[in-house]
Amino acid sequence: QVQLQESGPGLVKPSQTLSLTCTVSGGSISSGDFYWGWIRQPPGKGLEWIGYIYNNGRTFYNPSLESRLTISSDTSTNQFSLNLSSVTAADTAVYYCARWYAYYVDYFDYWGQGTLVTVSS
Amino acid sequence: QSALTQPASVSGSPGQSITISCTGTNSDIGSYNFVSWYQQRPGKVPKVMIYEVSKRPSGVSNRFSGSKSGNTASLTISGLQAEDEADYFCCSYAVRNTVVFGGGTKLTVL
Numbered sequence: 001q002v003q004l005q006e007s008g009p010g011l012v013k014p015s016q017t018l019s020l021t022c023t024v025s026g027g028s029i030s031s032g033d034f035y036w037g038w039i040r041q042p043p044g045k046g047l048e049w050i051g052y053i054y055n056n057g058r059t060f061y062n063p064s065l066e067s068r069l070t071i072s073s074d075t076s077t078n079q080f081s082l083n084l085s086s087v088t089a090a091d092t093a094v095y096y097c098a099r100w101y102a103y104y105v106d107y108f109d110y111w112g113q114g115t116l117v118t119v120s121s
Numbered sequence: 122q123s124a125l126t127q128p129a130s131v132s133g134s135p136g137q138s139i140t141i142s143c144t145g146t147n148s149d150i151g152s153y154n155f156v157s158w159y160q161q162r163p164g165k166v167p168k169v170m171i172y173e174v175s176k177r178p179s180g181v182s183n184r185f186s187g188s189k190s191g192n193t194a195s196l197t198i199s200g201l202q203a204e205d206e207a208d209y210f211c212c213s214y215a216v217r218n219t220v221v222f223g224g225g226t227k228l229t230v231l
Binding site: 039064106 | 122124153155157159166167169172173178210212217218219220221222223224225
């Protein structure tokens with residue numbers, strides 16, 4: 001059973017960088033037809049795809065966030081990370097990491113529990 | 122990349138059927154049969170109910186079904202039950218290997 005767990009600061013100051021890590025257990029991020037992704041949900045609002053990373057390190061980002069976004073992975077620790085720079089209050093959200101089951105299936109099959117990140121001074 | 126369009130809310134009585142629409146463009150729903158639907162109960166993590174337009178993961182009730190026509194996908198829930206009350210989000214694979222979600226629909230079981 002694959003499990004994902006987000007970790008990182010719950011409070012970030014405006015203009016700073018939001019950094020989160022997702023630790024994966026029960027499966028390797030370096031194998032299989034999977035992308036490892038981030039999704040966010042502002043309080044009371046809908047889901048927004050942030051981006052994902054494939055097992056070869058290739059990344060794909062939401063165009064609206066691309067200029068501020070970096071997703072990376074560390075296969076030695078089976079983790080992948082999100083860095084979102086120059087944050088504002090609009091970046092306040094629950095951030096989920098999730099596995100995208102790719103290649104002619106294409107959906108998010110496993111999700112982390114989510115972590116609330118608040119942008120405030 | 123614009124969000125897929127869903128009605129903000131739908132409602133139905135127990136035992137009835139409801140359908141939630143999800144409208145996209147030729148860059149997402151219209152070009153790919155990779156539409157998925159997620160159920161999210163309050164305070165909970167989204168759960169996939171439908172993938173590849175109309176397939177159900179193991180363990181999902183056959184009361185849930187999906188379809189697609191052109192740029193619009195639909196989720197139908199038949200034999201509505203109180204436990205179906207939740208937010209529902211559609212999702213589509215899109216051009217340049219991206220993903221787009223719908224704005225979400227709140228289902229109320231009357």
